[in-house]
Amino acid sequence: MDTASAAAVETFRPQLLDRRVRLLAASAAVPAAYFNELIAEIDAALGRIDKGSYGRCETCHDPIEADRLAQDPLVRFCLDHLSQAELEAHQRDLELAAQIQSKLLPLPNITPEAWDTQYRYQPVGAVGGDYCELIALSEGESLFFAVGDVAGKGVAASLLMTHLSAIFRSLLSLDLSLTDVMSRANRLFCESTASAHYATLACGRATASGVELCNAGHCTPLLLKRDGTKRLDSPGLPLGLFCSSQYPVRQVSLDAGDSLVLYSDGITESQDVEGNQYEEERLIRSLWDHRERTTGAMADGVLQDVGRFRQSRPPSDDITLLIVRRRG
Numbered sequence: 001m002d003t004a005s006a007a008a009v010e011t012f013r014p015q016l017l018d019r020r021v022r023l024l025a026a027s028a029a030v031p032a033a034y035f036n037e038l039i040a041e042i043d044a045a046l047g048r049i050d051k052g053s054y055g056r057c058e059t060c061h062d063p064i065e066a067d068r069l070a071q072d073p074l075v076r077f078c079l080d081h082l083s084q085a086e087l088e089a090h091q092r093d094l095e096l097a098a099q100i101q102s103k104l105l106p107l108p109n110i111t112p113e114a115w116d117t118q119y120r121y122q123p124v125g126a127v128g129g130d131y132c133e134l135i136a137l138s139e140g141e142s143l144f145f146a147v148g149d150v151a152g153k154g155v156a157a158s159l160l161m162t163h164l165s166a167i168f169r170s171l172l173s174l175d176l177s178l179t180d181v182m183s184r185a186n187r188l189f190c191e192s193t194a195s196a197h198y199a200t201l202a203c204g205r206a207t208a209s210g211v212e213l214c215n216a217g218h219c220t221p222l223l224l225k226r227d228g229t230k231r232l233d234s235p236g237l238p239l240g241l242f243c244s245s246q247y248p249v250r251q252v253s254l255d256a257g258d259s260l261v262l263y264s265d266g267i268t269e270s271q272d273v274e275g276n277q278y279e280e281e282r283l284i285r286s287l288w289d290h291r292e293r294t295t296g297a298m299a300d301g302v303l304q305d306v307g308r309f310r311q312s313r314p315p316s317d318d319i320t321l322l323i324v325r326r327r328g
């Protein structure tokens with residue numbers, strides 16, 4: 001038995017048997033014809049497990065995408081071989097998910113008095129697993145900002161991203177310290193997701209007196225000052241790995257015109273046609289080249305630079321870039 005069929009026996013057989021028991025218990029509530037159809041589908045899936053063909057596309061015999069199988073253990077075809085009707089339904093689901101996700105992105109007009117902000121969010125598919133947040137708190141007196149990256153890709157990652165967004169938005173309404181927000185977000189994320197799920201995230205709170213930063217295993221935030229660029233390292237484990245993690249806060253002072261830059265590894269791990277990565281060093285250079293420009297022009301300039309570096313190679317990961325600049 002290959003590993004895929006062993007996993008099918010272990011994971012999906014009990015799930016399917018459980019589903020069968022539940023369906024039998026609810027038989028009175030379902031029209032007979034529909035009930036028979038559902039039972040037949042479950043039995044066919046159990047039959048495929050016995051034959052060792054479970055989880056393989058019935059057209060091409062390649063493994064079916066794991067996240068689709070996890071969502072619906074009865075799927076029989078890979079994405080490339082869905083029927084036209086299934087394909088259209090799948091497309092509609094994706095469009096709806098993309099619409100829902102776009103509503104979770106920060107509004108473009110968040111401009112608290114002392115800060116100038118810009119972000120760019122480019123998911124590689126219809127939906128993304130990056131998290132980008134900008135929230136004005138205490139009637140504009142402080143600004144919360146974050147960039148995160150949920151492990152995994154596609155719809156499954158985007159669902160975790162919406163979960164993370166809901167956690168942060170509810171915690172931020174409680175007027176907690178930044179370190180408390182982070183440790184509680186970590187606990188909630190950890191307790192409510194599977195152990196294989198985690199997210200890296202860098203976030204901060206900007207007030208008149210300066211900026212506090214926390215980092216949960218995410219790409220190091222960068223501080224662009226008049227005389228050079230500083231990497232703002234601070235320790236912290238990704239969210240969701242261990243239920244009790246501590247997130248020390250780092251204080252950063254920004255002078256007028258200084259920019260703080262948060263980003264996801266979709267930028268630094270962008271590859272050119274030969275497989276070379278863009279790397280942090282190129283990002284720092286690109287930001288520096290655009291330091292005299294507005295935050296919007298700086299963000300666009302960096303993404304154009306990444307695009308030029310990639311040449312014809314398509315992006316393979318979501319890209320997020322967030323700039324917070326102290327107004328002069």
Ligand SMILES: [Zn+2]
Binds near residue numbers: 057058060081
């Ligand atoms: Zn196929």
